[in-house]
Amino acid sequence: STRPSAETILRAKQFSASNYLPLPIVVEEAGGVWVRDAEGNRYMDMLSAYSALNAGHRHPRIIAALKSQVDKVTLTSRAFHNEPFAALCERLSAYTGKPLSLLMNTGAEAVETAVKAARRWAYRSKGVPSGQAEIIVCEGNFHGRTLTATSCSSTADYRADFGPFTPGFLTVAYGDAAALEQAISPRTAAFLVEPIQGEAGIRIPPDNYLKEVRELCSKHNVLLIADEVQTGFGRTGARFACDHEEVVPDLYVLGKALGGGVLPISAVAGGTDILGLFEPGSHGSTFGGNPLACAVALAALDVTEEERLAERSLRLGEQLLIRLRNIRNPAIKDVRGRGLFIGMELHEPARPYCERLMALGLLCKETHKHTIRFAPPLIITEAELDYAASKVQEAFMPLDL
Numbered sequence: 001s002t003r004p005s006a007e008t009i010l011r012a013k014q015f016s017a018s019n020y021l022p023l024p025i026v027v028e029e030a031g032g033v034w035v036r037d038a039e040g041n042r043y044m045d046m047l048s049a050y051s052a053l054n055a056g057h058r059h060p061r062i063i064a065a066l067k068s069q070v071d072k073v074t075l076t077s078r079a080f081h082n083e084p085f086a087a088l089c090e091r092l093s094a095y096t097g098k099p100l101s102l103l104m105n106t107g108a109e110a111v112e113t114a115v116k117a118a119r120r121w122a123y124r125s126k127g128v129p130s131g132q133a134e135i136i137v138c139e140g141n142f143h144g145r146t147l148t149a150t151s152c153s154s155t156a157d158y159r160a161d162f163g164p165f166t167p168g169f170l171t172v173a174y175g176d177a178a179a180l181e182q183a184i185s186p187r188t189a190a191f192l193v194e195p196i197q198g199e200a201g202i203r204i205p206p207d208n209y210l211k212e213v214r215e216l217c218s219k220h221n222v223l224l225i226a227d228e229v230q231t232g233f234g235r236t237g238a239r240f241a242c243d244h245e246e247v248v249p250d251l252y253v254l255g256k257a258l259g260g261g262v263l264p265i266s267a268v269a270g271g272t273d274i275l276g277l278f279e280p281g282s283h284g285s286t287f288g289g290n291p292l293a294c295a296v297a298l299a300a301l302d303v304t305e306e307e308r309l310a311e312r313s314l315r316l317g318e319q320l321l322i323r324l325r326n327i328r329n330p331a332i333k334d335v336r337g338r339g340l341f342i343g344m345e346l347h348e349p350a351r352p353y354c355e356r357l358m359a360l361g362l363l364c365k366e367t368h369k370h371t372i373r374f375a376p377p378l379i380i381t382e383a384e385l386d387y388a389a390s391k392v393q394e395a396f397m398p399l400d401l
């Protein structure tokens with residue numbers, strides 16, 4: 001029994017703390033790139049739950065894995081072993097090229113895990129005096145909403161009246177390798193970076209930045225931590241966004257699409273020299289590595305590889321970028337992206353355009369106020385992408401024509 005959208009929205013506003021500004025649509029059903037609201041209107045999803053839906057909504061293969069595991073066991077905690085956990089850790093090792101993984105639930109938790117790992121490595125392997133490790137982060141970063149992730153942030157809105165913050169973070173300009181080298185000191189444990197900044201508005205660093213950063217980290221014995229929570233698993237047209245520059249970080253921070261758009265699961269993947277410093281008691285999570293999420297993640301990795309989502313993203317992303325760049329409208333300042341991870345920056349607030357796009361049947365979300373993010377599920381077909389591009393074109397048609 002469906003309730004009218006307006007009523008649902010009112011109740012959400014009445015009973016939920018106001019931490020987001022959702023578009024006024026109540027999603028009731030979804031499949032692939034399509035969603036349906038309570039009134040039966042159909043929309044194309046161009047946000048993919050901030051890149052968690054790379055395989056689309058309710059991918060049959062992923063849903064089948066979920067159902068099959070539901071009938072066996074859903075939660076053991078790590079007090080006991082479970083097979084999907086072992087299988088996923090092994091599979092992640094093959095996928096990332098890193099021998100060890102540590103499974104958590106959300107992206108922010110995985111970031112925190114990486115921070116703990118880097119600090120322990122700094123004290124036990126690099127000889128940084130106890131309690132003095134520093135982690136360098138980038139201006140404009142987004143690593144999540146827990147207090148330590150918020151402590152990394154340079155965005156005033158994210159921090160306002162939430163201090164005191166976790167100490168030990170130093171901020172440098174994004175895309176500026178020289179600034180990183182200047183900031184590195186003997187206390188530096190790690191450089192934590194998004195290979196493309198997502199929440200900051202799809203900010204792509206200059207060519208060779210990641211390569212230079214990799215060299216600097218190696219030269220100064222500093223860990224390179226790539227936060228690929230949003231950019232991983234094919235989103236940018238490669239396995240990881242670091243792959244575009246053939247850069248291998250010391251730690252990958254992974255989340256979102258790893259859960260196949262079904263369940264929360266995140267991971268840190270790295271070498272035994274770093275993650276091998278964890279012992280029983282060092283870290284944990286009741287739900288981290290639960291058999292249900294692991295079974296789903298295994299299926300999500302199958303889909304990612306077998307349906308060649310990275311290659312699709314690269315090819316279709318190039319087509320969409322060309323289409324969007326051909327739109328002539330003085331409100332458009334810049335269109336940029338890698339794969340199906342595209343930002344259209346405007347000279348004015350993006351929200352009214354997102355509302356107009358919604359009225360035309362496309363679900364998009366503004367990021368960083370002036371940028372519209374176009375990040376559809378990677379399983380999108382060429383015909384669907386063509387449809388999306390024509391709708392965007394329509395949304396930017398001067399109204400007086």
Ligand code: PMP
Pocket residue numbers: 050105106107108109111142143144145194198199227228229230231255256
């Ligand atoms: N890191 C990056 C790069 C992200 O984009 C996000 C989420 N947008 C996070 C971390 C946090 O992930 P979660 O919301 O699952 O905590």
